[in-house]
Amino acid sequence: MNMCRCNCPIRRYVANGRGIGLKVVTLVGLLISLIIAVSGPVIFLKTLNIDGSLDSFINSLPIVKIENGKIVDPIYDNEVWIIPDSAGDTQNDIKVIANTKIDDVDVIPSDVSAYITARTIYLSDGNQMRVFRLPEGTNTVITHDVLRSAVNKMIWGAGIILGFFIFVSGILGFLVGYIPLLIVGLIIGRKISADTWGRAFAWPWVIVWGIGVLGGMFGWFFLSLPYMFLVSLLLAWIIGIVAFNQSVSCPLNAGATCLSEQATDSNERETFSNNLNPVEDAKIQPQSASPKGTASKKAVVKPKNIPVQRKKKKK
Numbered sequence: 001m002n003m004c005r006c007n008c009p010i011r012r013y014v015a016n017g018r019g020i021g022l023k024v025v026t027l028v029g030l031l032i033s034l035i036i037a038v039s040g041p042v043i044f045l046k047t048l049n050i051d052g053s054l055d056s057f058i059n060s061l062p063i064v065k066i067e068n069g070k071i072v073d074p075i076y077d078n079e080v081w082i083i084p085d086s087a088g089d090t091q092n093d094i095k096v097i098a099n100t101k102i103d104d105v106d107v108i109p110s111d112v113s114a115y116i117t118a119r120t121i122y123l124s125d126g127n128q129m130r131v132f133r134l135p136e137g138t139n140t141v142i143t144h145d146v147l148r149s150a151v152n153k154m155i156w157g158a159g160i161i162l163g164f165f166i167f168v169s170g171i172l173g174f175l176v177g178y179i180p181l182l183i184v185g186l187i188i189g190r191k192i193s194a195d196t197w198g199r200a201f202a203w204p205w206v207i208v209w210g211i212g213v214l215g216g217m218f219g220w221f222f223l224s225l226p227y228m229f230l231v232s233l234l235l236a237w238i239i240g241i242v243a244f245n246q247s248v249s250c251p252l253n254a255g256a257t258c259l260s261e262q263a264t265d266s267n268e269r270e271t272f273s274n275n276l277n278p279v280e281d282a283k284i285q286p287q288s289a290s291p292k293g294t295a296s297k298k299a300v301v302k303p304k305n306i307p308v309q310r311k312k313k314k315k
Helices: 009-016 022-048 048-060 144-188 193-217 225-246 263-275 277-281
Strands: 066-067 070-075 077-084 094-098 114-116 119-123 129-133 140-142
Touching: 009 193, 009 263, 022 048, 048 077, 048 140, 066 094, 066 263, 119 193, 144 225, 193 225
Parallel strands: 094 114
Antiparallel strands: 066 070, 066 140, 077 094, 114 119, 119 129
16 A cells, blocks of 8 residues: 655545545635625625615605605506616616505515515525515605615525535535435545545535535536535545555656565665664574584572581491
8 A cells, every 4th residue: 555645635635634624615615605695795785886876765765754664655657667678678677566454465476576564575596486575564754865775684694504505515415416426436445434534525516516606606607416416526536546546646746756565664764774773683693503523511500508518437
């Protein structure tokens, strides 16, 4: 098994990191979500207010008086306002209808974005309708400045919700993609651990997913979710195999050098033998066998303090 001693940050992280890479996905996903939560409302407000169209529309609205949760002034009978689309597409114009003679309606026209009654506001995006009912006991006067502030808060709130949704989707997407990553990874590289495969998938996922999300947010390009998964998984499999392949050098750093453990052990043994002391070397030499016919003399040690009995001579 080779050890890569090169300056490859991603490769070092995959080989020597901890966990499955969820920390990387969380931090990068949080950063991308904050960018979208902050920049999204700014871009949307600027898009709506091109040439002052939003301010002009708000200034054209009347001052609204609400008593006990009901609009009492002005009284409208199917009054229509249209906010032109910034790109000039009439099909994307925002159409608002006010009918304050009634309290509620069952349905609103399909081409209407907002329908206002005396007690209820209906918002539709063409697929889903949301209903906001004025709280009972509400007494206030909605001026142009109040309405403008309410619109800004609503758009900023939508941006924060969108950022949180994107943050959660990034983590869930990583966990979902981790399943096919392991299934194929354990087939093509059984010696690679499950944590290593996760770390190999972390950076490709956050990079591809982040590019796709930001590109779609700013209108640069669009990447479908299956395409994000496919590209991220392919990169993860390549990185996982390359990080532990004996025959492949570092692909991310042209000046890197990968040395095998066998060559390292050989160099260490050679260095150790060259640094041996001749005296120490002689100490570890085995003793030569004694020549035949010679016997080694053994010293006889008599025990001390033991009385010796002598035989008496016969007379």
